[in-house]
Amino acid sequence: MLIAQNIKLSRVLLDTWKVDVIMIISCTAAYFVREYLISYHFQISTIIPTVLGTAIAFFIGFNNNQAYDRWWEARKIWGAIVNDSRSLARNLINFVEDEETAKRMVCRHISFIYALKANLRNTVDEIYTKYLTEFDKLEVGKHSNKHNAILNIQAMELQKLYKENKIDGFKFMEINEMLVKLTDSMGGCERIKNTIFPTTYSYLTKVFIWLFVVTFTLVISQDMGYWSIFMGWLIGFVFVSTQINGMRLVNPFNINASGLPLNNIARTIEINLLQMLNEEDIPEPVRPINDEYIL
Template sequence: MLIVQNIRLSRVLLDTWKVDVIMIISCTVAYFIREYLIAYHFEISAIIPTVLGTAIAFFIGFNNNQAYDRWWEARKIWGAIVNDSRSLARNLINYVDDEEAAKRMVARHISFVYALKAALRDTVDEIYTKYLTEHDKNEVESHNNVHNAILNIQAMELQKLYKENKIDGFKFMEINEMLVKLTDSMGACERIKNTIFPTTYSYLTKVFIWLFVVTFTLVISQDMGVFSIFMGWLIGFVFVSTQINGMRLVNPFYINASGLPLNSISRTIEINLLQMMNETDIPEPVKPINDEYIL
């Protein structure tokens, strides 16, 4: 997630340079076609790029709004996970009459957070095994959905504590409700990750931008000559950079500068819960990369 107020132009150019090269080539070809073929026969009406520009504005606006909605929903979900994690740990530490079991469940929850993060990012992150017992590790190895398996182990141990009268019925229900909330958050994250953004919108937006750049260059070359190549690229750059930056939010869990800082959020939960257990081996918070963004 970007943490700076202003984005460096070099970063924008780094993200768009391939498209920029294609646009420059397209503008150059369009200029020579008009100069040596079309100019001798007819003039191109300015209404064509005008209509295309309007269509592009609608498509980019829709794409970016929907992409931001996905990103913001994911951020709210992980905000809820942070709050529910603290509440769960507080309830376990203060309500369960078995200190060792309570700490074991809190540590297991840290494992759940890291397992969920790894699954959402499609990465191989074995840090979650750090907070699991050998029995838990063997249990989750047989499951494709590791984070769900961890929650299931939590529920089984909670039931065991209740049967052993180490927690009363009301507190049992309250802690179980926290596990239900975490399951809801987990499912919401999986829904966002597994729901593909409509490819037709992003594809048509790219096609319309390319058509717009070409027709715009054809029209203004009638007055600006060779300088129309630069102007065609410049106007196209505005549309392309806006569209690319918006579409980077479509997959909020991916590892990029615009994605959610899941590393930082997970580490924050880990630090908070370890401190609640009065542990001394506390990891450092995740630091920003180049003071520009945080993962």
């Protein structure tokens, strides 16, 4: 997540340089084609880039809206994970009459958070094992879906608490509800990660922007001569940077400056839960990188 108020224009140019080169070549070609071929035969109607502009505006608008919605939905889900983590820990610590098990379950929950994060980001960090018992590690090792496996152990332990009368039916229900909600959040993240935004939208947008830039340059070169190459690229850049900017948000779990700050959120949960357990050894919050973004 970007935190700097002003990003550098150079960063945007860096993001789009490949497309910029293609656009400048196309614009130059369009200029020469019109100047030495078309201009002797016919005029190019202004309505062509105007109408194309409308189509592109719709496309880019649609892509940006849907991308932002995915990004914000992912953020909401992680917000829910924060909330449910706190409620789960509060319930375990205050309502369970077996302090040791309660503490073990809270720690195991921190492990769940880190396992989920690692999975969503396709990283292989093993931080999550830090909060697991030896038995847990063995059990989790058997499953391909690590975070789901941790939830299962939580349920197993919950059943044990219930059978040993450390909690009653009402508390059992309350805590189990939290596990159900965490399963929903976990599945929601996987859904966003695994569902690819319909490729045809971003592909057609690219094709149409290119078509627009070419016809636009053809039209304005009738007035502006070789300056049309520069203006063609400039307007194309406006559209391209908007499109690329939006598409950045489509995969909110990627590890880049536009992605969600999962490191930061996971650490916040860790700190909150350890403080609730009255632990002494609390880790530091995650620091921004270059005061520019946070991961």
